Amino acid sequence: MKKSFELEDSFRSLNHIPRSEIQKRKTYNTILQASKNPKRYRYIFSHWTGVFLTFAMILACTAFLLVQVLNPAYGEQTAAKPAELLTASDIVVTYMTKSVSGDIFSLQSNLTRKGVSIIDDPVWMKTMNDAVNSRKAETNAPVMGDSYDLLLFYDNRKPDKCKLWVHNGEVYLKRIKETKVYKIDSGKSVFVTNLIDKIEKQAAF
Amino acid sequence: MRDHYSIHFQKVYEEYSDKVYGYLLLLTGKKEVAEDLTQETFLKVYKHIHQFNGESQMFTWLVKIARNVAIDHLRRGKRLRFFSLDKYVIQSCQPSPVEIIVKGEKTSLLYKAIKTLKLSYQEVLILRKIKEFSIRETALILGWSESKVKITTSRAMAALKKELKRRGELIEEII
Incomplete structure:
Protein backbone atom coordinates (compact mmCIF):
# COMPACT_ATOMS: atom_id res chain seq x y z
CA MET A 1 0.00 0.00 0.00
CA LYS A 2 2.82 2.32 0.98
CA LYS A 3 4.78 1.46 -2.14
CA SER A 4 1.80 2.23 -4.32
CA PHE A 5 1.40 5.63 -2.68
CA GLU A 6 5.07 6.38 -3.25
CA LEU A 7 4.73 5.59 -6.92
CA GLU A 8 1.71 7.85 -7.15
CA ASP A 9 3.74 10.58 -5.45
CA SER A 10 6.53 10.21 -7.99
CA PHE A 11 3.99 10.45 -10.81
CA ARG A 12 2.48 13.55 -9.25
CA SER A 13 5.90 15.07 -8.87
CA LEU A 14 6.35 14.83 -12.64
CA ASN A 15 3.11 16.74 -13.16
CA HIS A 16 4.62 20.02 -12.01
CA ILE A 17 7.53 21.07 -14.13
CA PRO A 18 8.95 24.57 -13.70
CA ARG A 19 9.13 26.86 -16.71
CA SER A 20 11.08 30.04 -17.23
CA GLU A 21 8.80 33.09 -16.93
CA ILE A 22 10.97 35.00 -19.43
CA GLN A 23 10.65 32.19 -21.95
CA LYS A 24 6.93 32.08 -21.35
CA ARG A 25 6.64 35.83 -22.16
CA LYS A 26 8.88 35.44 -25.21
CA THR A 27 6.76 32.62 -26.56
CA TYR A 28 3.60 34.61 -25.98
CA ASN A 29 4.97 37.62 -27.85
CA THR A 30 6.16 35.43 -30.70
CA ILE A 31 2.72 33.85 -31.00
CA LEU A 32 1.05 37.26 -31.13
CA GLN A 33 3.51 38.55 -33.72
CA ALA A 34 3.23 35.44 -35.84
CA SER A 35 -0.56 35.45 -35.70
CA LYS A 36 -0.82 39.14 -36.59
CA ASN A 37 1.77 39.01 -39.38
CA PRO A 38 1.55 35.54 -40.83
CA LYS A 39 4.71 35.09 -42.85
CA ARG A 40 3.41 32.35 -44.97
CA TYR A 41 6.45 32.00 -47.17
CA ARG A 42 8.83 31.89 -44.24
CA TYR A 43 6.64 29.27 -42.59
CA ILE A 44 6.55 27.12 -45.69
CA PHE A 45 10.28 27.53 -46.23
CA SER A 46 11.16 26.68 -42.64
CA HIS A 47 9.08 23.54 -42.82
CA TRP A 48 10.28 22.48 -46.25
CA THR A 49 13.96 23.37 -46.09
CA GLY A 50 14.94 19.81 -45.24
CA VAL A 51 12.85 18.36 -48.02
CA PHE A 52 14.22 20.87 -50.53
CA LEU A 53 17.80 20.14 -49.50
CA THR A 54 17.26 16.40 -49.73
CA PHE A 55 15.68 16.79 -53.16
CA ALA A 56 18.54 19.00 -54.35
CA MET A 57 21.12 16.51 -53.12
CA ILE A 58 19.37 13.59 -54.83
CA LEU A 59 19.12 15.64 -58.03
CA ALA A 60 22.82 16.51 -57.94
CA CYS A 61 23.83 12.89 -57.31
CA THR A 62 21.56 11.67 -60.10
CA ALA A 63 22.98 14.23 -62.53
CA PHE A 64 26.53 13.25 -61.59
CA LEU A 65 25.83 9.53 -62.04
CA LEU A 66 24.08 10.20 -65.35
CA VAL A 67 27.08 12.13 -66.65
CA GLN A 68 29.38 9.33 -65.54
CA VAL A 69 27.24 6.65 -67.17
CA LEU A 70 26.81 8.53 -70.45
CA ASN A 71 30.47 9.55 -70.75
CA PRO A 72 32.62 6.75 -69.39
CA ALA A 73 35.99 8.29 -70.27
CA TYR A 74 36.48 8.10 -74.07
CA GLY A 75 35.26 4.71 -75.27
CA GLU A 76 38.20 3.05 -77.01
CA GLN A 77 40.52 5.45 -75.33
CA THR A 78 39.79 4.05 -71.93
CA ALA A 79 42.84 3.08 -69.93
CA ALA A 80 43.56 -0.57 -69.45
CA LYS A 81 43.55 -0.07 -65.70
CA PRO A 82 41.96 2.73 -63.74
CA ALA A 83 45.23 3.18 -61.87
CA GLU A 84 46.94 4.14 -65.07
CA LEU A 85 44.62 7.06 -65.53
CA LEU A 86 45.67 8.38 -62.19
CA THR A 87 49.36 7.84 -62.74
CA ALA A 88 49.80 9.16 -66.27
CA SER A 89 53.29 10.58 -66.31
CA ASP A 90 56.14 11.36 -68.67
CA ILE A 91 58.72 8.88 -69.91
CA VAL A 92 62.11 9.65 -68.46
CA VAL A 93 64.22 7.09 -70.29
CA THR A 94 63.79 4.22 -72.77
CA TYR A 95 65.72 1.05 -73.38
CA MET A 96 65.58 -0.64 -76.76
CA THR A 97 66.94 -3.78 -78.32
CA LYS A 98 66.12 -5.97 -81.29
CA SER A 99 63.44 -8.54 -80.54
CA VAL A 100 64.35 -12.21 -80.52
CA SER A 101 60.77 -13.05 -81.47
CA GLY A 102 57.31 -11.57 -81.27
CA ASP A 103 56.49 -13.59 -78.15
CA ILE A 104 59.62 -13.02 -76.12
CA PHE A 105 60.52 -9.79 -74.36
CA SER A 106 64.25 -9.65 -73.87
CA LEU A 107 64.62 -6.54 -71.73
CA GLN A 108 63.80 -8.28 -68.46
CA SER A 109 67.24 -7.88 -66.92
CA ASN A 110 70.80 -6.80 -67.53
CA LEU A 111 69.94 -3.61 -69.32
CA THR A 112 73.59 -2.63 -69.61
CA ARG A 113 74.55 -5.53 -71.83
CA LYS A 114 75.72 -5.08 -75.39
CA GLY A 115 72.92 -4.56 -77.89
CA VAL A 116 70.73 -2.61 -75.50
CA SER A 117 70.47 1.08 -76.25
CA ILE A 118 69.46 3.81 -73.87
CA ILE A 119 67.44 6.52 -75.59
CA ASP A 120 66.81 9.74 -73.75
CA ASP A 121 66.27 11.99 -76.74
CA PRO A 122 63.51 14.42 -75.70
CA VAL A 123 61.67 14.27 -79.02
CA TRP A 124 61.77 10.47 -79.03
CA MET A 125 60.50 10.26 -75.47
CA LYS A 126 57.73 12.74 -76.14
CA THR A 127 56.71 10.83 -79.27
CA MET A 128 56.56 7.54 -77.36
CA ASN A 129 54.82 9.19 -74.50
CA ASP A 130 52.16 10.71 -76.75
CA ALA A 131 51.57 7.38 -78.47
CA VAL A 132 51.20 5.37 -75.28
CA ASN A 133 49.22 7.94 -73.34
CA SER A 134 47.01 9.01 -76.23
CA ARG A 135 44.98 5.80 -75.70
CA LYS A 136 44.03 5.94 -79.38
CA ALA A 137 44.24 2.33 -80.36
CA GLU A 138 44.90 1.55 -84.01
CA THR A 139 42.09 -0.64 -85.25
CA ASN A 140 43.73 -1.63 -88.57
CA ALA A 141 47.22 -2.27 -87.33
CA PRO A 142 49.37 -4.54 -89.50
CA VAL A 143 50.68 -7.81 -88.19
CA MET A 144 53.91 -7.43 -86.27
CA GLY A 145 56.97 -8.24 -88.35
CA ASP A 146 60.58 -7.65 -87.30
CA SER A 147 60.29 -5.74 -84.10
CA TYR A 148 62.15 -4.10 -81.25
CA ASP A 149 61.70 -4.56 -77.53
CA LEU A 150 61.16 -1.26 -75.84
CA LEU A 151 61.21 -0.58 -72.13
CA LEU A 152 59.70 2.75 -71.14
CA PHE A 153 60.55 4.17 -67.74
CA TYR A 154 58.25 6.76 -66.20
CA ASP A 155 58.63 9.28 -63.50
CA ASN A 156 56.26 7.71 -60.99
CA ARG A 157 54.75 4.55 -62.33
CA LYS A 158 55.77 1.07 -63.35
CA PRO A 159 57.74 0.70 -66.61
CA ASP A 160 55.93 -0.32 -69.77
CA LYS A 161 57.17 -3.25 -71.80
CA CYS A 162 56.45 -2.71 -75.48
CA LYS A 163 57.02 -4.09 -78.91
CA LEU A 164 57.76 -1.59 -81.65
CA TRP A 165 57.79 -2.28 -85.37
CA VAL A 166 57.81 -0.42 -88.65
CA HIS A 167 55.46 -1.15 -91.50
CA ASN A 168 55.33 0.83 -94.74
CA GLY A 169 57.04 3.78 -93.13
CA GLU A 170 54.60 3.90 -90.19
CA VAL A 171 55.68 3.01 -86.67
CA TYR A 172 53.50 0.89 -84.38
CA LEU A 173 53.72 0.26 -80.68
CA LEU A 195 66.68 7.33 -85.01
CA ILE A 196 66.18 3.56 -84.93
CA ASP A 197 68.43 3.16 -87.99
CA LYS A 198 71.06 5.35 -86.41
CA ILE A 199 70.97 3.44 -83.12
CA GLU A 200 70.98 0.12 -84.93
CA LYS A 201 74.13 1.05 -86.75
CA GLN A 202 75.83 2.34 -83.61
CA ALA A 203 74.79 -0.48 -81.33
CA ALA A 204 75.08 -3.23 -83.86
CA PHE A 205 72.12 -5.14 -82.38
CA MET B 1 -14.00 42.18 -31.19
CA ARG B 2 -10.37 41.69 -31.90
CA ASP B 3 -9.41 42.84 -28.42
CA HIS B 4 -11.90 40.51 -26.79
CA TYR B 5 -10.48 37.66 -28.84
CA SER B 6 -6.92 38.52 -27.78
CA ILE B 7 -7.87 38.88 -24.12
CA HIS B 8 -9.57 35.50 -24.19
CA PHE B 9 -6.51 33.94 -25.77
CA GLN B 10 -4.22 35.59 -23.23
CA LYS B 11 -6.26 34.12 -20.38
CA VAL B 12 -6.07 30.68 -21.89
CA TYR B 13 -2.33 31.05 -22.43
CA GLU B 14 -1.70 32.28 -18.90
CA GLU B 15 -3.72 29.51 -17.35
CA TYR B 16 -2.67 26.52 -19.42
CA SER B 17 0.61 27.14 -21.25
CA ASP B 18 2.76 25.94 -18.33
CA LYS B 19 0.80 22.71 -18.11
CA VAL B 20 1.00 22.19 -21.87
CA TYR B 21 4.74 22.90 -21.72
CA GLY B 22 5.10 20.33 -18.94
CA TYR B 23 3.24 17.74 -20.97
CA LEU B 24 5.41 18.43 -24.03
CA LEU B 25 8.60 18.29 -21.98
CA LEU B 26 7.65 14.88 -20.65
CA LEU B 27 6.89 13.68 -24.15
CA THR B 28 9.94 15.09 -25.95
CA GLY B 29 12.46 15.20 -23.11
CA LYS B 30 14.00 18.46 -24.33
CA LYS B 31 13.38 21.89 -22.88
CA GLU B 32 13.94 23.85 -26.10
CA VAL B 33 11.84 21.47 -28.16
CA ALA B 34 9.05 21.62 -25.57
CA GLU B 35 9.06 25.44 -25.68
CA ASP B 36 9.00 25.46 -29.50
CA LEU B 37 6.16 22.99 -29.57
CA THR B 38 4.27 24.97 -26.94
CA GLN B 39 4.56 27.97 -29.23
CA GLU B 40 3.36 25.93 -32.20
CA THR B 41 0.48 24.56 -30.16
CA PHE B 42 -0.73 27.96 -28.98
CA LEU B 43 -0.35 29.42 -32.44
CA LYS B 44 -2.87 26.79 -33.57
CA VAL B 45 -4.99 27.56 -30.53
CA TYR B 46 -4.96 31.27 -31.38
CA LYS B 47 -6.18 30.52 -34.90
CA HIS B 48 -8.82 27.98 -33.89
CA ILE B 49 -9.93 29.00 -30.43
CA HIS B 50 -13.35 29.92 -31.83
CA GLN B 51 -13.77 26.25 -32.76
CA PHE B 52 -13.62 25.13 -29.13
CA ASN B 53 -17.15 23.99 -28.46
CA GLY B 54 -16.93 23.14 -24.77
CA GLU B 55 -17.61 19.44 -25.26
CA SER B 56 -14.46 18.72 -23.32
CA GLN B 57 -12.42 20.59 -20.76
CA MET B 58 -10.29 23.36 -22.25
CA PHE B 59 -7.11 21.64 -21.03
CA THR B 60 -8.11 18.36 -22.69
CA TRP B 61 -8.66 20.20 -25.96
CA LEU B 62 -5.26 21.93 -25.63
CA VAL B 63 -3.42 18.71 -24.85
CA LYS B 64 -5.04 17.04 -27.84
CA ILE B 65 -3.65 19.80 -30.07
CA ALA B 66 -0.26 19.65 -28.30
CA ARG B 67 -0.17 15.90 -28.71
CA ASN B 68 -0.74 16.19 -32.48
CA VAL B 69 1.98 18.82 -32.73
CA ALA B 70 4.39 16.62 -30.76
CA ILE B 71 3.62 13.53 -32.82
CA ASP B 72 4.28 15.51 -36.01
CA HIS B 73 7.57 16.63 -34.53
CA LEU B 74 8.57 13.10 -33.52
CA ARG B 75 7.70 11.80 -36.97
CA ARG B 76 9.81 14.50 -38.60
CA GLY B 77 12.69 13.54 -36.32
CA LYS B 78 12.25 9.88 -37.13
CA ARG B 79 12.42 10.62 -40.85
CA LEU B 80 15.67 12.52 -40.33
CA ARG B 81 17.08 9.65 -38.28
CA PHE B 82 16.05 7.10 -40.89
CA PHE B 83 19.62 6.23 -41.81
CA SER B 84 20.97 6.56 -38.31
CA LEU B 85 21.32 4.03 -35.54
CA ASP B 86 20.40 6.83 -33.13
CA LYS B 87 16.74 5.98 -33.44
CA TYR B 88 17.32 2.78 -31.52
CA VAL B 89 19.06 4.37 -28.58
CA ILE B 90 17.92 7.96 -28.43
CA GLN B 91 15.24 7.42 -25.86
CA SER B 92 17.21 5.40 -23.34
CA CYS B 93 20.47 7.37 -23.58
CA GLN B 94 18.93 10.81 -23.57
CA PRO B 95 19.65 12.56 -20.29
CA SER B 96 16.69 13.70 -18.23
CA PRO B 97 15.87 17.41 -18.40
CA VAL B 98 17.29 19.46 -15.52
CA GLU B 99 13.74 20.32 -14.46
CA ILE B 100 13.17 16.64 -13.75
CA ILE B 101 16.59 15.88 -12.29
CA VAL B 102 16.12 18.58 -9.62
CA LYS B 103 13.00 16.80 -8.43
CA GLY B 104 15.15 14.08 -6.97
CA GLU B 105 16.56 10.69 -7.77
CA LYS B 106 13.31 8.77 -7.48
CA THR B 107 11.44 11.04 -9.88
CA SER B 108 14.32 11.12 -12.30
CA LEU B 109 14.58 7.33 -12.21
CA LEU B 110 10.88 6.98 -12.85
CA TYR B 111 11.07 9.37 -15.79
CA LYS B 112 14.02 7.49 -17.29
CA ALA B 113 12.16 4.23 -16.96
CA ILE B 114 9.07 5.69 -18.67
CA LYS B 115 11.21 6.98 -21.54
CA THR B 116 12.51 3.49 -22.27
CA LEU B 117 8.97 2.26 -22.97
CA LYS B 118 7.33 2.32 -26.38
CA LEU B 119 5.62 5.56 -27.34
CA SER B 120 2.04 4.41 -26.79
CA TYR B 121 2.93 3.31 -23.24
CA GLN B 122 4.71 6.60 -22.58
CA GLU B 123 1.70 8.54 -23.83
CA VAL B 124 -0.85 6.69 -21.78
CA LEU B 125 1.26 6.87 -18.61
CA ILE B 126 1.87 10.59 -19.01
CA LEU B 127 -1.82 11.29 -19.55
CA ARG B 128 -3.34 8.87 -17.07
CA LYS B 129 -0.80 8.73 -14.27
CA ILE B 130 1.07 12.01 -14.44
CA LYS B 131 -1.48 14.43 -15.88
CA GLU B 132 -4.30 12.48 -14.22
CA PHE B 133 -6.71 12.66 -17.11
CA SER B 134 -9.73 10.41 -16.86
CA ILE B 135 -10.08 7.37 -19.10
CA ARG B 136 -12.61 9.24 -21.21
CA GLU B 137 -10.41 12.30 -21.59
CA THR B 138 -7.34 10.17 -22.39
CA ALA B 139 -9.35 8.32 -25.03
CA LEU B 140 -10.38 11.66 -26.52
CA ILE B 141 -6.83 12.99 -26.62
CA LEU B 142 -5.30 9.84 -28.07
CA GLY B 143 -8.22 9.05 -30.37
CA TRP B 144 -8.54 5.60 -28.84
CA SER B 145 -11.47 3.70 -27.41
CA GLU B 146 -11.86 3.75 -23.63
CA SER B 147 -11.23 0.02 -23.41
CA LYS B 148 -7.99 0.43 -25.32
CA VAL B 149 -6.93 3.12 -22.86
CA LYS B 150 -7.65 0.76 -19.94
CA ILE B 151 -5.78 -2.17 -21.45
CA THR B 152 -2.82 -0.09 -22.58
CA THR B 153 -2.55 1.63 -19.19
CA SER B 154 -2.47 -1.72 -17.47
CA ARG B 155 0.17 -3.07 -19.87
CA ALA B 156 2.19 0.13 -19.63
CA MET B 157 2.23 -0.09 -15.84
CA ALA B 158 3.39 -3.69 -16.00
CA ALA B 159 6.11 -2.76 -18.45
CA LEU B 160 7.15 0.16 -16.27
CA LYS B 161 7.47 -2.00 -13.17
CA LYS B 162 9.43 -4.56 -15.14
CA GLU B 163 11.74 -1.85 -16.39
CA LEU B 164 12.24 -0.45 -12.91
CA LYS B 165 12.97 -3.92 -11.64
CA ARG B 166 15.38 -4.57 -14.49
CA ARG B 167 17.25 -1.44 -13.68
CA GLY B 168 17.43 -2.59 -10.09
CA GLU B 169 17.96 0.89 -8.81
CA LEU B 170 16.03 1.93 -5.70
CA ILE B 171 13.19 -0.29 -6.83
CA GLU B 172 12.16 -1.04 -3.27
CA GLU B 173 11.93 2.63 -2.45
CA ILE B 174 9.87 3.58 -5.46
CA ILE B 175 7.39 0.76 -5.77
Missing part, protein backbone atom coordinates in the same frame (compact mmCIF):
# COMPACT_ATOMS: atom_id res chain seq x y z
CA LYS A 174 52.14 -2.45 -78.58
CA ARG A 175 52.25 -3.02 -74.86
CA ILE A 176 53.17 -6.59 -73.98
CA LYS A 177 50.26 -6.83 -71.52
CA GLU A 178 47.70 -5.50 -74.00
CA THR A 179 46.35 -6.48 -77.35
CA LYS A 180 45.90 -2.87 -78.40
CA VAL A 181 48.28 -1.38 -80.90
CA TYR A 182 49.18 2.30 -80.92
CA LYS A 183 50.37 4.16 -83.97
CA ILE A 184 53.10 6.75 -83.77
CA ASP A 185 52.02 10.07 -85.17
CA SER A 186 52.77 9.97 -88.91
CA GLY A 187 54.56 13.30 -88.70
CA LYS A 188 57.02 11.75 -86.28
CA SER A 189 57.44 8.38 -87.96
CA VAL A 190 60.31 9.56 -90.15
CA PHE A 191 62.17 10.89 -87.15
CA VAL A 192 61.57 7.65 -85.25
CA THR A 193 62.69 5.37 -88.08
CA ASN A 194 65.78 7.48 -88.68
